[in-house]
Amino acid sequence: MDAIDLKRLSDFVRHRQNEDGGFAFCKPLPSTLAETFYAVSILTSIGEDVPRREKVVEFLKSRIQTEINSLFYTLHSLNLLGEDLPDYSSFLLKRLEGLKAERKYLLSDGGVTATYTFLQPNALRDAYMISTLLHLYNRDVPEETKMLVRRYRRETEFGVGYGVKKPNLEETFYASYILRDKAVISFVKSFESNGGFAKQPGGYPPYLEDTYYATSTLSLLSQRYSNPRTAEFIASLQNANGGFRRSIHGGISTLEDSYYAVEVLRRLEFR
Numbered sequence: 001m002d003a004i005d006l007k008r009l010s011d012f013v014r015h016r017q018n019e020d021g022g023f024a025f026c027k028p029l030p031s032t033l034a035e036t037f038y039a040v041s042i043l044t045s046i047g048e049d050v051p052r053r054e055k056v057v058e059f060l061k062s063r064i065q066t067e068i069n070s071l072f073y074t075l076h077s078l079n080l081l082g083e084d085l086p087d088y089s090s091f092l093l094k095r096l097e098g099l100k101a102e103r104k105y106l107l108s109d110g111g112v113t114a115t116y117t118f119l120q121p122n123a124l125r126d127a128y129m130i131s132t133l134l135h136l137y138n139r140d141v142p143e144e145t146k147m148l149v150r151r152y153r154r155e156t157e158f159g160v161g162y163g164v165k166k167p168n169l170e171e172t173f174y175a176s177y178i179l180r181d182k183a184v185i186s187f188v189k190s191f192e193s194n195g196g197f198a199k200q201p202g203g204y205p206p207y208l209e210d211t212y213y214a215t216s217t218l219s220l221l222s223q224r225y226s227n228p229r230t231a232e233f234i235a236s237l238q239n240a241n242g243g244f245r246r247s248i249h250g251g252i253s254t255l256e257d258s259y260y261a262v263e264v265l266r267r268l269e270f271r
Contacts (some may be wrong), residue, residue, distance in 0.1 A: 001265055003231040005044050008242030009262075012253060013039050014051055021055025022063075023255060033063055033073035038255035040077045045262050050081065057083055066091055072129040079136055089137045092130045096145050099123050122164060124152055128174035141178055149175050158201045159187035169197060169213040176217045188214050195229030205263060207239055208246040212260035219267045231268060234261050 016023045016039065022031025023039035036056065043050050050056055057078065064074045066088070075085055127149055127251070131141045152168040152175065153160060160183040161167025162175035169191055172184050191197040196206025197214040218225045237244045243253025244261040251257075 001046060001262075001269070003235040003265065004261070005242060009080040009238070009244075009258060010043065010046065010048055010242070012242035012258065013042050013255065016255060017051060021052050021057075021059040025254065031059060033060070033070060033077070035255050037058065037073040037077045038259040041257070042081050042259055042262050044080050045266055047223050053081060056079060068095060068126050068129050071133060075133055075136060085136060089134060089139055093139075093142070096127065096142060099126060100144070100148055122171070124149060124162060124164060124171045124174040127138065128177050130176050132232050146178060149178050153181070153267055156187060158190035160184050161187040168199075169210050169217070173217045173220075176220050180221060182221050184217065185221060188217050192227070195227060195233035205248055206233060208234075208244065208260045208264075210256050212264055215267050216266050225267070231265065234264055237261060 005106040013023070016035065018024055018027070018031045020031055020267075024031050025035055025037040036059065040050055040056065053229060060074050060077050064086070071088055071092070073090070078085055112133065127145055131145070134141060149162070152162045152164055153172065154163060156167055160181065161172045162181075162184070163171045168186065169188065172188060175181065176184060187201075188197075190201035191199075191203070191210060191214055193202075193204050196208070196211040198204055198206050199210060211230070215230070216227055233248070234244075236248055237246070237257070238261070239245055239253045239255055243255070245251035245253055245256040246257050246260075
């Protein structure tokens with residue numbers, strides 16, 4: 001983590017905590033489960049205590065719902081905080097069974113704004129989220145789920161990728177978590193761009209989220225990624241307030257982008 005200013009990053013995260021213990025995109029917006037997960041993960045990764053830990057736990061437990069996004073951010077946050085997890089494994093397995101029948105997953109792309117992502121239903125993302133949660137309970141991913149994910153395997157001129165409509169780094173990462181398909185390695189590497197990874201093979205500029213998805217995928221597949229320019233790219237995205245933006249061409253700091261930055265650097269250090 002020597003490439004970035006950890007003190008400024010810590011201050012950026014802490015300043016987004018609300019009175020209820022949760023963290024917000026920015027004040028005066030309300031706390032959300034996603035922002036709280038990003039904050040808890042960042043502070044844990046850089047070796048700092050989570051402020052007002054009891055209030056954070058109280059916030060998380062008060063917001064938990066039987067819905068995939070809610071469970072993903074809540075349970076992973078509680079796990080990072082060392083809390084015992086309520087057992088939702090039966091619900092998660094039933095949701096995996098339901099993915100096969102929901103045609104809405106075939107109709108969405110999701111998207112990204114200049115500063116923040118917005119989510120639409122996506123079979124690969126939901127399968128990934130549920131799979132990570134099952135692993136918290138030491139439960140295996142059912143073979144039927146792996147079969148579902150394989151439906152989105154696409155052959156391209158750059159290699160094998162995954163996507164609901166067309167292959168991309170984000171959905172290839174989701175699929176790789178479940179399948180560990182090493183055939184995607186050349187596809188992922190084709191997105192390399194100036195120390196990071198771009199939106200398309202041979203593209204420019206690199207974006208932080210794509211660099212996160214690419215390096216995470218390579219790490220899952222036990223591939224050493226050692227481009228010395230990557231740490232420089234990440235460091236160049238840190239704003240004056242300590243947080244990170246997604247592009248070298250500007251943007252506001254977010255907890256989500258700051259989480260991506262820390263995770264990329266962690267993978268570089270433990271390669």
